[in-house]
Each structure stands twice: as C-alpha cells, then as structure tokens.
Amino acid sequence: MPTTQDSTDATARSKTTNQAVIAINNVTKSFGPQRVLDGVTFNVHRGETLAFLGRSGTGKSVLLRIIIGLQTPDSGSAIVLGTDMAQASEEDISAVRTQMGFLFQHAALYDSLTVAENVAFPLLHHRKDLSESDRHDRVQMLLNEVGLEGHGKKMPANISGGMQKRVGLARALALDPVILLLDEPTAGLDPISSGEIDELILGLQHQHQMASIVVTHDMLSAKTIATRIALMNHGKVVIEGSYEKLQGSNESFVSQFLHRDS
Numbered sequence: 001m002p003t004t005q006d007s008t009d010a011t012a013r014s015k016t017t018n019q020a021v022i023a024i025n026n027v028t029k030s031f032g033p034q035r036v037l038d039g040v041t042f043n044v045h046r047g048e049t050l051a052f053l054g055r056s057g058t059g060k061s062v063l064l065r066i067i068i069g070l071q072t073p074d075s076g077s078a079i080v081l082g083t084d085m086a087q088a089s090e091e092d093i094s095a096v097r098t099q100m101g102f103l104f105q106h107a108a109l110y111d112s113l114t115v116a117e118n119v120a121f122p123l124l125h126h127r128k129d130l131s132e133s134d135r136h137d138r139v140q141m142l143l144n145e146v147g148l149e150g151h152g153k154k155m156p157a158n159i160s161g162g163m164q165k166r167v168g169l170a171r172a173l174a175l176d177p178v179i180l181l182l183d184e185p186t187a188g189l190d191p192i193s194s195g196e197i198d199e200l201i202l203g204l205q206h207q208h209q210m211a212s213i214v215v216t217h218d219m220l221s222a223k224t225i226a227t228r229i230a231l232m233n234h235g236k237v238v239i240e241g242s243y244e245k246l247q248g249s250n251e252s253f254v255s256q257f258l259h260r261d262s
C-alpha cells in the first residue's frame with residue numbers, strides 16, 4: 001500500500017476519502033510586475049462545493065488553470081488527487097485531468113457539432129472502450145440529467161444561453177469526474193436562468209458528491225450552491241467559511257460584497 005501523500009496510482013479515488021481532493025498551499029503567481037496570487041491556501045474535500053468570489057481580475061480563473069495544470073504557480077503547490085500539478089509529468093497531469101470536469105468562463109461549445117456531439121466529445125477521446133450504442137446511451141442520460149432531453153440534435157447557435165451552459169455541464173460530467181471546476185457558470189444569464197443553473201449545480205453535486213469549485217461574482221449563487229465560500233481580494237483569500245460566517249464579518253470588503261446583491 002502506498003503510504004506517502006504524493007504517490008499517485010489508480011487508487012487515487014479511494015485514497016482521497018479522508019484527505020483533501022484539492023489542496024492549494026501558499027500559491028503565488030505574477031505576470032510581469034503584477035502579483036495576481038499572493039499566497040493562496042485552501043482545501044476542497046469530496047462532497048464539498050467551494051464558491052470562489054472576488055472582483056474581476058483577482059486571479060480566480062488563473063487559480064482554476066493552476067489546478068488543471070494549464071498554468072504553473074511561481075511558488076507554493078497545487079496538489080490534486082495526490083498529484084502536484086506544478087511538478088508532475090504531462091502523463092500524470094493527463095491522468096488527473098480525466099478525473100476532472102471543467103466549464104471554462106467563456107464555455108465555448110463546438111459550433112459545428114450538435115448538442116449531443118458536444119457532450120459525446122470527451123467520451124470519444126477518453127472512453128474508447130465504449131461502443132457507439134453505449135456512448136449514445138450515456139449521452140442521452142447526461143442530457144436528461146441537465147434537463148436537455150430531446151435537444152440533442154440541435155446546434156449550439158440555436159439554443160438559449162442557459163441551455164448552452166447546460167450542455168457545457170453535461171460535457172463536464174461526461175467522464176464521471178471526481179472534481180468539478182466551474183468558472184462563472186451563470187455569467188451573462190438572466191436572473192431566472194441563473195437561478196435554474198444554480199439549482200441544477202446543487203442537484204448534480206448532491207447526486208455525484210464531487211469536490212467542486214465554482215467561481216462566481218454573484219453572492220446569491222454562492223449562497224445557494226456552496227458548502228463554503230472563499231472571498232478573494234488583492235491576491236489573497238480574505239475570508240473563508242459559511243455564508244453565515246461571512247455575514248458576521250466586520251471587514252468592510254466582506255460586507256460590501258454581501259450587500260451588493262441585496
């Protein structure tokens with residue numbers, strides 16, 4: 001049995017039952033003279049949804065890219081399923097990525113593919129063991145799960161923004177991930193569609209018990225979906241905890257954020 005924390009193998013899924021699935025420790029990242037992340041530390045466990053809030057430009061998307069292994073921190077570590085994403089080989093990073101579902105901020109669907117083909121895309125690449133009919137069944141199941149039953153043959157350009165986000169969510173769930181990373185999943189949606197997406201995320205999380213991070217600038221969304229909320233300012237997590245804990249904070253930055261939406 002592996003005993004060291006950084007050993008990676010096929011048992012990563014079970015090994016992380018008690019330890020954090022995502023462990024971010026004192027991460028810094030600068031672009032030229034601009035220090036975007038200035039010592040960020042937090043953990044996410046299985047079954048938790050951490051909402052990440054902060055003004056635009058505070059490094060939330062950079063942080064997600066570090067977790068995915070698309071950017072490297074200048075110092076500190078991002079340990080994901082026991083793998084240090086800044087140090088690991090491309091092969092190990094790819095192995096971790098197959099256990100992650102992500103929805104990028106400007107969740108581009110493939111315009112020339114149908115809704116169903118978009119959802120099937122990760123399966124075609126990573127689940128070559130599936131027969132065409134098994135893949136078809138899985139896509140239908142995923143579409144049902146996000147409330148898009150019967151919309152599989154449509155083109156992305158012909159569905160609403162809220163439906164496009166649902167397609168992105170179905171695609172993120174295609175490989176049955178342990179980790180779900182959503183970057184502003186309700187940005188640009190009207191309040192009713194945003195509320196529906198929040199409810200969907202809450203239900204999916206309840207069903208799949210992933211370790212999830214949802215970046216948002218909407219406190220109402222965070223309150224709805226999150227187990228914990230982390231608020232970023234000037235490259236640091238200024239407060240982290242339940243919505244109630246944030247409400248009880250005397251820090252002016254925290255109360256400004258809390259009262260902006262009400």
Ligand SMILES: Nc1ncnc2c1ncn2[C@@H]1O[C@H](COP(=O)(O)OP(=O)(O)O)[C@@H](O)[C@H]1O
Nearest residue numbers: 031034036054055056057058059060061062063
């Ligand atoms: N690859 C990059 N090169 C240079 N600057 C970058 C790069 N990625 C992000 N930045 C800068 O880092 C800051 C934080 O970006 P980002 O993480 O996208 O903010 P947020 O998602 O919180 O709105 C921004 O000022 C952005 O311009």
Ligand SMILES: [Mg+2]
Nearest residue numbers: 060061105183
């Ligand atoms: Mg962003």
